[in-house]
Amino acid sequence: MFEAFLTIVRRDLILAIRRRSDIFSTLFFFVIVVSLFPLGIGPELNTLRLIAPGVVWVAALLASMLALERLFSADHDDGTLEQMLLAPQPLFILVLGKVTAHWLVTGVPLVLIAPLLGIQYDLSTQALQMLLVTLLLGTPALSLIGAIGAALTIGVRGGGVLVSLLVLPLYIPVLIFGAGAVEADVSGLGAQGHLSLLGAILILALLLAPLATSAALRVSAE
Amino acid sequence: MLEVADLECVRGDRRLISELSFTLSPGELLHLHGHNGSGKTTLMRAICGLIRPTAGKVFWNGEDSRKLGEDFSRDLIFVGHKDGIKADLNGVENLRVACALDGVSIDEKQAWDALERLGLRGHEDLPTRVLSQGQKRRVSLARLLVHRAPLWILDEPFTALDKAAVDYLQTVIKNHVEKGGMVILTTHQEVSLTRGHKKQLRLGWKGEGDV
Numbered sequence: 001m002f003e004a005f006l007t008i009v010r011r012d013l014i015l016a017i018r019r020r021s022d023i024f025s026t027l028f029f030f031v032i033v034v035s036l037f038p039l040g041i042g043p044e045l046n047t048l049r050l051i052a053p054g055v056v057w058v059a060a061l062l063a064s065m066l067a068l069e070r071l072f073s074a075d076h077d078d079g080t081l082e083q084m085l086l087a088p089q090p091l092f093i094l095v096l097g098k099v100t101a102h103w104l105v106t107g108v109p110l111v112l113i114a115p116l117l118g119i120q121y122d123l124s125t126q127a128l129q130m131l132l133v134t135l136l137l138g139t140p141a142l143s144l145i146g147a148i149g150a151a152l153t154i155g156v157r158g159g160g161v162l163v164s165l166l167v168l169p170l171y172i173p174v175l176i177f178g179a180g181a182v183e184a185d186v187s188g189l190g191a192q193g194h195l196s197l198l199g200a201i202l203i204l205a206l207l208l209a210p211l212a213t214s215a216a217l218r219v220s221a222e
Numbered sequence: 223m224l225e226v227a228d229l230e231c232v233r234g235d236r237r238l239i240s241e242l243s244f245t246l247s248p249g250e251l252l253h254l255h256g257h258n259g260s261g262k263t264t265l266m267r268a269i270c271g272l273i274r275p276t277a278g279k280v281f282w283n284g285e286d287s288r289k290l291g292e293d294f295s296r297d298l299i300f301v302g303h304k305d306g307i308k309a310d311l312n313g314v315e316n317l318r319v320a321c322a323l324d325g326v327s328i329d330e331k332q333a334w335d336a337l338e339r340l341g342l343r344g345h346e347d348l349p350t351r352v353l354s355q356g357q358k359r360r361v362s363l364a365r366l367l368v369h370r371a372p373l374w375i376l377d378e379p380f381t382a383l384d385k386a387a388v389d390y391l392q393t394v395i396k397n398h399v400e401k402g403g404m405v406i407l408t409t410h411q412e413v414s415l416t417r418g419h420k421k422q423l424r425l426g427w428k429g430e431g432d433v
Contacts, residue, residue: 007322011308011315018310018349079304086270087323088296094323222273 004089008097009104016105022070026106027113030063034117045122052121053182056131057138060110060178061171064142067106068167069160071098071150072217081154085221092210095217099140099147099210107139130185134198138178141202144209145170151216173201223247224269224373224404229278231264238264239425242278248372248402249419251395253409256425262408263303265425266375269406270300282373296325300375305362309351313337313361316350320365328368336367341387355382366394374398376407 016023037055038048075081075098084094114135115128123131149167153159181194224246231239238261246252254262267273269280271287271294280287287294307316314333321328328336337346340360350358359382366374374395380388392413395405407413413420 003327004323004325007319011311011319014315015308015310077304078308079302079306080308082272082300082302082304083306083320084323085272086295086298086300088292088325089323090292 001089001093004087005093005097005100008084008094009101012098012101013104016101022067023105023109026063026067027109029066030059030110031113031117033059033062034114035120038120048121049123049127049186052118052123052127053131053134053179055121056114056117057134057175057179060114060135060139061142061168061175063110064106064139065146065164065167065171067102068146068150068163071102071147072154073150073159076154076221081217081221085218091214091217095147095151095210095213099143099213102147103140103143107143111135111139124186127182127186130182130191133195134178134181134191137195137198137202138174141174141198141205142171144202144205145174147213148209148216151213151220154217154220174198177201223283225281225284226269227279227281229265229268229280230276231261231268231273232276233261233264239268239275244421244423246404246406246421247419248404249399250421251399251405251407251413251419252421252423253407253413254423254425256408260425262425263377266300266377266406266408267302270298270375271295272300297371298373298375299324299365299369299371300377301362301366301379302377303381305358307350307358307361310349312349313342313346313353313364316361317364317368321368324365324369324371326369332368333364336364337361339367340364340390356384356387359383360387363391366398372403374403374405374407376405376409378408380409380411 034056037051041047072081075084085091087094111132115132118128118131146167149163152166153162156162177194177198181191181198184194185191226245227243229239229242230237242265244252254265256262264273268275282290282294282297306320311319314330314337317333317336318328318330334346340363342357342360345353345357350361353361363379379391383391388411395407395413399405
């Protein structure tokens with residue numbers, strides 16, 4: 001079972017390395033969206049500091065959603081999804097493998113580059129650290145929740161728009177607690193509560209999303 | 223033993239298959255006939271469990287295949303219209319990933335051997351993206367050589383293959399049936415068996431199967 005999980009993770013990572021443009025398009029999208037705001041709003045440092053967590057988090061949501069479309073559709077097109085459905089392995093393990101690889105490829109680069117982008121907003125070291133922690137907790141949850149939407153829309157024309165309509169509302173709690181933790185930390189209220197809730201969302205998503213995604217895949221594959 | 227009982231499948235608003243029953247015992251090959259759109263693929267996918275039939279059941283060794291779940295899929299290989307291989311992986315990688323998912327672990331050498339036997343010598347380490355349609359098909363079919371599953375469900379396995387590959391695949395299928403395996407296939411080629419039993423099933427407009 002664990003073998004199958006590792007096989008899928010390894011396969012998807014090899015595929016991602018051989019097709020690097022996919023990784024970079026998501027990352028550059030994130031960098032550009034975050035960088036546009038200081039340019040549009042102007043060099044007012046107080047305003048920038050205020051909006052920074054929200055902007056970074058919204059950009060992370062959009063970037064992770066951008067990458068969702070490819071999560072299952074490529075497997076559906078070349079028939080490997082069919083073989084995964086027929087593999088003598090629990091489907092949610094395979095789904096978990098796919099989501100893990102997806103997060104490593106699209107989520108981790110965002111997390112790593114976010115502190116660098118935060119400098120544009122004149123964020124303090126403390127705020128940058130907190131931003132890193134919230135993204136580290138939040139982006140896996142985004143990948144897990146997004147997988148449900150991606151699974152429901154495979155084989156649907158114009159699936160990309162549909163995915164955003166399905167998934168963005170579900171992202172809202174992650175956004176609120178993610179951005180809220182940074183603000184709370186900066187204002188001295190302490191981010192403990194926000195972080196706990198973010199962790200709870202992640203655990204819940206880890207338990208439930210692969211099962212929901214598996215069910216959605218079975219329906220979509222018919 | 224595979225037993226299909228009163229199977230009914232509806233696609234869209236058309237009833238493709240209704241009240242279809244047959245059994246397949248070890249050492250038997252079932253050749254599905256029928257014009258385009260008569261429900262051959264639907265039937266195969268329903269037996270695999272990819273499609274939920276509207277009525278009826280599929281039994282594997284006397285037990286409901288839906289309840290068996292993974293125990294049923296372990297005994298089954300399905301080769302569909304799509305090759306089920308990744309264009310950016312080479313033949314060996316594709317074969318090893320497919321086998322690992324099926325719970326069969328093969329080493330690099332076994333994978334090379336299987337691909338070589340299917341006439342892919344010299345192409346094993348190329349990304350399958352650059353292979354021809356027939357060569358991709360061969361990579362996909364290489365699973366049959368390393369797998370030990372008793373039930374093969376092959377949907378048009380000969381498509382895009384050249385004459386030599388067709389002959390070889392026929393031998394592989396023949397050997398499998400002779401060793402007590404079960405095969406369900408659709409094809410326009412004639413498959414001859416020296417031993418074992420061959421059944422024919424014709425799917426038609428009425429949707430009634432006669433074995």
